[in-house]
Amino acid sequence: MEKNKRVQMKQLSKKRGDQTIIRNWSAHLHAGEIAIVVGPNGAGKSTITKMLTGELKPDAGDIWVGSAHVSKNPLLYRKQIGYMPDKLNMDISLTCFEFLSYYASLYGKKQSVVTSWLRRVELEPKQSIKKLSKGMTQRLLLARALFTDPSFLILDEPTNGLDQHWLQELKEILTSFQQTGGTIWITTHDESFAQSLEGKTWRLQNGEMISAHEWSCL
Numbered sequence: 001m002e003k004n005k006r007v008q009m010k011q012l013s014k015k016r017g018d019q020t021i022i023r024n025w026s027a028h029l030h031a032g033e034i035a036i037v038v039g040p041n042g043a044g045k046s047t048i049t050k051m052l053t054g055e056l057k058p059d060a061g062d063i064w065v066g067s068a069h070v071s072k073n074p075l076l077y078r079k080q081i082g083y084m085p086d087k088l089n090m091d092i093s094l095t096c097f098e099f100l101s102y103y104a105s106l107y108g109k110k111q112s113v114v115t116s117w118l119r120r121v122e123l124e125p126k127q128s129i130k131k132l133s134k135g136m137t138q139r140l141l142l143a144r145a146l147f148t149d150p151s152f153l154i155l156d157e158p159t160n161g162l163d164q165h166w167l168q169e170l171k172e173i174l175t176s177f178q179q180t181g182g183t184i185w186i187t188t189h190d191e192s193f194a195q196s197l198e199g200k201t202w203r204l205q206n207g208e209m210i211s212a213h214e215w216s217c218l
């Protein structure tokens with residue numbers, strides 16, 4: 001799929017219970033740009049990430065990837081995104097190959113793409129997904145997010161459970177995605193990983209998304 005898509009968020013607002021997670025926030029990401037969102041537990045990082053994936057509807061505001069609007073063109077929008085959640089919510093017995101093949105059939109991708117991504121993330125195709133360690137599960141979810149060749153990659157706490165070797169591999173995978181015009185959104189608690197990426201960083205607190213430049217001036 002052609003990448004080089006701009007991501008726009010316009011006047012987004014979201015409340016959960018009594019708490020305002022995002023208050024009237026606008027931003028855009030150029031194609032090939034990395035956005036990094038940091039913030040304490042409960043600040044709303046997962047909430048905003050779920051709005052970007054289309055799983056949660058904003059109370060107000062719009063999100064576009066290229067010309068696809070999150071709720072007005074949901075099918076086209078979903079085709080543009082690759083999402084790596086912070087955990088695998090699936091309690092069935094499948095091998096890594098069967099797991100990715102299922103998504104391959106939904107997205108019309110060849111089995112050879114599945115095989116080559118499993119090789120890239122160093123997972124054994126016949127390995128049961130129930131027996132994967134945390135870091136191995138993260139690698140499977142990374143492969144699932146990328147094998148559809150999205151233009152916008154959304155990663156929720158991608159470094160959880162990864163060892164030093166895989167932190168470096170993750171960086172390399174993200175850099176090559178970025179170099180082909182892919183745009184990336186990452187939420188993380190891992191400040192050293194965040195600092196190692198050349199991206200636009202925001203801190204989320206009390207309903208505000210404060211850019212790194214602004215918070216260094218506070």
Ligand SMILES: Nc1ncnc2c1ncn2[C@@H]1O[C@H](COP(=O)(O)OP(=O)(O)OP(=O)(O)O)[C@@H](O)[C@H]1O
Binds near residue numbers: 045047
């Ligand atoms: N389903 C829900 N219904 C109501 N409130 C929720 C729901 N899920 C989360 N919240 C609340 O929304 C706020 C933001 O939660 P969220 O999970 O987005 O934070 P987070 O920054 O991702 O946290 P963490 O760093 O712990 O993952 C929290 O106060 C949380 O209690």
